[in-house]
Amino acid sequence: MFNYLEYIRESNFPHIWCAGCGDGIILKALIRAIDKLGMSRDESVMVSGIGCSSRTPGYMDINTLHTTHGRALPFATGVKLANPDLKVIVITGDGDATAIGGNHFIHAARRNIDLTVLLYNNYIYGMTGGQCSPMTPVGSKASTAQHGNLEPSFNTSGLAIAAGASFVARTDVYHVQQCEKFISKALQKKGFSLVEIMTPCPTAYGRRNKMANPVTMMEWLKDNMVPVAKYDKMTDQEREGKVSAGILCDIDKAEFTAEYDKLIKKVRTE
């Protein structure tokens, strides 16, 4: 059996996540991916914002930077640009990345700076008690959308692609091997890489939306995450309630810190 203990800060357990939360599954997938890639944890930094997802770094034995709400990407940009030899992983949630941190999300992708971003999408603000986020589906209930959410949600992965990311994939915690595989690919990509990971929040989202049982939420992921190739061929009607999963973008292009190093060389020889 895989020994996770080597990678965690055992003294910080038990973790704060609720029973049925998917965040621990992502933590384990990330640990396995890091292990298989043989990454140096001394030379890696995990940066997070605020929210349940953003507590992930605290459990990992690695350099960790738990920042302010929505601002993980600017802090991570500073770390990476100051020392491009560091591998920088950003952990964020749907509220953190697409609401308060939405502008940073767009611009980090536009710059194509070499950051690996794991965006835990649970459709809700879990830590603060179930308020709606920019990812809450229309009609879903939240503590600040008790009559049902009116606002359309972001296509977060699409946003990252449009803004200029190098690698974008969507997966979920039920399909855990795919999740690990995509994290691994993202870690290996030079450039802004995003893995949007659908993860259940039975406590804050499920209870208000007829999925209080964690198993129901897992089954929802099993039944509604559709491989992107199949999703692309579906009619709008068939797509109702479904979410596409797979690698949505994987391209090679100029990466910001590498370009900056070239600039330094150029101006120093002038």
Add this chain to the structure above:
Amino acid sequence: MENDSSGQIRMMQGNQACAEGALAAGCRFFAGYPITPSSEIAEHLSVALPKLGGKFIQMEDEIAAMGAIIGASLAGMKSLTATSGPGFSLKQENIGYAGMAEVPCVVINVMRGGPSTGMPTLPAQMDVQQARWGSHGDRGVIVLVADSAQESYEQTIRAFNLAEKYMTPVILLLDEIVGHTTEKVIIPERSEYEIIDRKKPDLPPDKYLPYRETEDLIPVLATFGTGYKYNVTGLCHNETGFPTNDPAIIGAQIKRLTDKIIIHKKDIIRNRMVMLEDAEIAIFAYGSVARSARSALAKCREAGIKAGLFQPTVLWPFPEDDIREVAGRVKGFVVPEMNMGQMAREVERACRRDTPVHRLNRVDGQPITPGEIVDLIKGVV
């Protein structure tokens, strides 16, 4: 040194002098966002930093710029951002973060008139209390102020030294007049000023505690990537850097954030005293207004009025004891400021009502002239 220009006499703006001072202090990272009247600092560093192997980045907003310099500092680079009024407001949350997590960095605020968009191109000194209390929560802060291009250069170096020594964000305030006044700067020889670098851990990684309580109350934060894997957070934390809910630890931590500045205030505070020995009236002035005050001083002395100048070069921690001492031997203080009396309140508090404090306030974007100060002093005397 590649940018060695020491000993030279150069004409430069206060803003450019800040940029040059930062480079001399060893700053190699700047993140910013365009805002008048501070943009020349960014513009200058965008040219100079890559030539020294440093990094300049224009971020998507003021908040991001503040976050980026904290990240860069933790990755080992001396880091700077520069802004003005509205941008300074936007940065406050992350300035508080740097205070809480004890990450050294420097924030220059070239003050313009406000509130809100206010007077983008006109001078003011309206952010002196914001510099102290702008972030939520309670902690000690270090705020420096400069009155000329020469002092902008020197105070920027000092800001970095204090940030690295006390592991805290340090704020340097200029006003628009100082930022945009072009004048002589004598670039000091390297031997004429000190450069302080943050301490490195002296324990191996398995014994290292980033926020261990030390006698000087200053933590030792390792640079990311040097083998010390630790946690940095804006939450209340214990000596390991991990969040805690223990009231005893929380109370001690927050108290320490104030105490670490207060117990070192003698090392931090520096005042310039001009003709105060025999003075009957003391002018308390800082930034560009101190220049008006020095002109006023000469005119007062010519008229036979014994005036002196108390010019703080550090606004926070406030030089309360020194004011108190001067208050004991003068008949009154005159406090000219380009705000509604933000520091006059502090002078009054330090005088404890024993010595009268006369205010002179201008909030119309125009400088306070020497003549206005002289007139007030004549009225008082």
Add this chain to the structure above:
Amino acid sequence: MERYEIRLSGSGGQGLILAGKILAEAAAIYEGLNAVQTQSYGPEARGGASKAEVVISDGEIEYPKAIELDLLLALTQESCLKYSSDLKKGGILIIDSSFVKELPKGDFRIYSAPINEIAVDKVGKAVVTNIVALGILTKISKVISEDSVKKAILARVPKGTEELNMKAFDEGFKAGEELLS
């Protein structure tokens, strides 16, 4: 030399702030005097009222702004009317005759030349209006030597424009000579 105060005024985009910097550098670097240059401008980069001030002295310059002007350059009617009252008794007012039609009254000497026209017609570029003005100002004020101002111009202007700017200065200087003769 006691404190000598110069204000260059007009509208944004006329290069007055650069002209102010050149004057200050000419005084401080090439003449060994003290000089400070300050500026005041509106929020817009072009148009709007603009002024640059230079204070020159052989002693310390504490207050950096001009209070009682020894010399005022006014390139627009608005700036001329707005600032001429700040001139000290016997001060110098230099105006661009193409734009300043209404002359202010006061105890000062007025020198009027078509500064912008000289830049356009004799030098060939409106963009050097500020340098033409520097030429006139240098000749009339005699505060800083011709040589020092020229050196300061050459140190400031973009590469490849040296000749153009020297011509602009010389044309201004010539116009100044005519005004004095």
